[in-house]
Amino acid sequence: MDLWKRYIPVLFLLALVVAVQLITHFTETSYYLTQLTMSAYYSVVVIGLCVLMGYGGQISLGHAGFFAIGGYLAGALTTHSLLPIKSHGLVAFLHKIGLLVASKDLYGGDLLTVEPWAACIVAVFTAGIIALAIGGPVLKLKGHYLAMATLGFGIIIFRIALASAYFGEADGISGVPSFKLLPGLEVSGSFGARVLNYYIAWMVVIMGIILLLNLIHSRVGRALRSIHGAEEAANAMGVNTARYKLYIFVLSAVFAALAGVLVTHYNGGIGPSEAGVMKSVRYVAIVAVGGMANLWGALIMGIVLNFLSLRGVFGSYDDAVFGVILIVIMLFAPEGILNINPWQRLKSLFSLLAAKPGENTTE
Amino acid sequence: MALLEIDNLNRHFGGLHAVNNVSFSVEQGMIKAVIGPNGAGKTTLFNLIAGNLPANSGTVNFNSTKINGRKPYQIARLGISRTYQNIKLFHGMTALENVMLGRHIRSKAGFMAGMLNLPWTWPEEKQIKDRSMEYLDLLGVADCADIEVSNLAFGQQRGVEFARALATEPTLLLLDEPAAGLNIYETAEIGRLISKIRESGITILLVEHDMSLVMDISDEIVVLSFGEKIAEDLPHNIQQNEEVIRIYLGYEDV
Missing domain, CATH: 3.40.50.300 (P-loop containing nucleotide triphosphate hydrolases)
Incomplete structure (x- = not known):
């Protein structure tokens, strides 16, 4: 059955996730789980972007912006105390219907903040609305014009995060509380919750990838891919291409924002570097390395590259590495590295050498 | 009239x-x-x-x-459906998928239904597939159903494009x-x-x-x-x- 073929890799992934956890447990290397958890969240951005870029054929150099909208809003709402404006009608109303929670800060002062669930919904919803608003006009553009417009959006978000006191300027937001998804299931960076959070993150990834796999194999997914293949013909087949492009743009923004919310709760804070243009470039590079229209490729590369980056393998050349990756991929493997047939590559290299016999004799 | x-x-x-x-x-x-x-x-x-x-x-x-x-x-x-002088197929998709796009306006599963893979979309999806195969068959290109369209010969591509146009009824x-x-x-x-x-x-x-x-x-x-x-x-x-x-x-x- 087709359906089995679609979900078998998901089962493999699930098995792998469990296996990795068990291995780190028995080899006492469970400190890796922290980076794997974060890589998982970043991969949620990547798979959303993959559907937009690889299947819908629309580039976005502003996805770190959506990530930041999610992260910053969730962070700010759950951290900034509303006590000074407690008497305000709206605040009182929110308090009454239980959307605010009282807590203590580090120094024992009273805090009244938005409940993480409510903050999460507000943050993700806001990102979706902003994507809807800018996507309408921006998605009329094609190719590099679209890239530039989304880049502009990313820069605006970055500067807003950096300039406004509400979002903590260059320091960002810290002291973000944990996010209780369900009783006993809490997104937090505390040491004891490491294994649990590893599984929470991977559940989010697995749910995300199942939704997206379903989508690309559905009627709507076919329509999206047809836009990528030949937009004019898609229109002539009755596909409202403008609307589908907008839908998928909003969906990928929502994925990015959700990842932003979860990472912020997991790390207990967020800083302006998360909103930076280099982060957007990184996401695009990962989708490209994964093979554009390849959800699994994007996921694998998202995990591997983010993990290496978070482990500090690339050192202070981190951003440079992703730039290099982008250039190399575009030049040598535009179909992504998982699609390279090494034997073919070697053969074509040799035939290239054989074609220039004159140069060999001079050696 | x-x-x-x-x-x-x-x-x-x-x-x-x-x-x-x-x-x-x-x-x-x-x-x-x-x-x-x-x-x-x-x-x-x-x-x-x-x-x-x-x-x-x-x-x-x-x-x-x-x-x-x-x-x-x-x-x-x-x-109104059409074909193009310089064939415009959806590259990166198979011949069958191309024709299935022709059934787009004759089916209705939406964004959410697709993402959640709701069971009521299954019969529709199967119907889209079956009807599309019929059109490929009509044009004599049913053998090419699972081949990515860029790999088809010119005449076959034309057949697929025709089938796609007809599939919109x-x-x-x-x-x-x-x-x-x-x-x-x-x-x-x-x-x-x-x-x-x-x-x-x-x-x-x-x-x-x-x-x-x-x-x-x-x-x-x-x-x-x-x-x-x-x-x-x-x-x-x-x-x-x-x-x-x-x-x-x-x-x-x-």
């Missing part, structure tokens, strides 16, 4: 009058051909009908509704040079196919260069030259029309 009525249609590109005051109509169930030398405005005319280009003035009525000014996808939903089918690039056997095959499509009740408007094909299958012919309609008649009469002979063969007196 004719199925398609084109009334005083105009379109210019800068100083070039690509379509100049063209009027004609296509009756339900007929095969009508538009011929003319290169640059006569035939493809522009098609783009005006299908909504890819806005007209400068004039109207296009389909089933007594004005369709110019509407978007291509809206026009497609009204029952159009009332009116616009064929832009369906025989371009085909050999005489394939052209004859296409001719038979077009007649067969008409027999199934679909009205056809085609642009074509291959005169033998046009004369063979059309009920009526419109001749365009430099954007203007210079003749509209039965094939037999067109063959004898002096004006037409002149623009195709050049001046007689030297």
Whole structure:
């Protein structure tokens, strides 16, 4: 059955996730789980972007912006105390219907903040609305014009995060509380919750990838891919291409924002570097390395590259590495590295050498 | 009332009058051909009908509704489907998936239903697939169903594009040079196919260069030259029309 073929890799992934956890447990290397958890969240951005870029054929150099909208809003709402404006009608109303929670800060002062669930919904919803608003006009553009417009959006978000006191300027937001998804299931960076959070993150990834796999194999997914293949013909087949492009743009923004919310709760804070243009470039590079229209490729590369980056393998050349990756991929493997047939590559290299016999004799 | 009525249609590109005051109509169930030398405005005319280009003035009525000014996808939903002179298939998708796109307007599973893979979409999806296979079969390209379309031979690509257009179950089918690039056997095959499509009740408007094909299958012919309609008649009469002979063969007196 087709359906089995679609979900078998998901089962493999699930098995792998469990296996990795068990291995780190028995080899006492469970400190890796922290980076794997974060890589998982970043991969949620990547798979959303993959559907937009690889299947819908629309580039976005502003996805770190959506990530930041999610992260910053969730962070700010759950951290900034509303006590000074407690008497305000709206605040009182929110308090009454239980959307605010009282807590203590580090120094024992009273805090009244938005409940993480409510903050999460507000943050993700806001990102979706902003994507809807800018996507309408921006998605009329094609190719590099679209890239530039989304880049502009990313820069605006970055500067807003950096300039406004509400979002903590260059320091960002810290002291973000944990996010209780369900009783006993809490997104937090505390040491004891490491294994649990590893599984929470991977559940989010697995749910995300199942939704997206379903989508690309559905009627709507076919329509999206047809836009990528030949937009004019898609229109002539009755596909409202403008609307589908907008839908998928909003969906990928929502994925990015959700990842932003979860990472912020997991790390207990967020800083302006998360909103930076280099982060957007990184996401695009990962989708490209994964093979554009390849959800699994994007996921694998998202995990591997983010993990290496978070482990500090690339050192202070981190951003440079992703730039290099982008250039190399575009030049040598535009179909992504998982699609390279090494034997073919070697053969074509040799035939290239054989074609220039004159140069060999001079050696 | 004719199925398609084109009334005083105009379109210019800068100083070039690509379509100049063209009027004609296509009756339900007929095969009508538009011929003319290169640059006569035939493809522009098609783009005006299908909504890819806005007209400068004039109207296009389909089933007594004005369709110019509407978007291509809206026009497609009204029952006009088309093929392209330089085949436009969805690359990166298989032949079957290409034809399945033709069923897009005949199915309705939405974004959420697709993402959640809701069970009620399954029968619809299966139906889309089955119907698409039937169309591939009709065009004799069922063997290619699972092949990515860029890897198909030219004739097969044309077949897939035809199948895709038919899969929308159009009332009116616009064929832009369906025989371009085909050999005489394939052209004859296409001719038979077009007649067969008409027999199934679909009205056809085609642009074509291959005169033998046009004369063979059309009920009526419109001749365009430099954007203007210079003749509209039965094939037999067109063959004898002096004006037409002149623009195709050049001046007689030297």
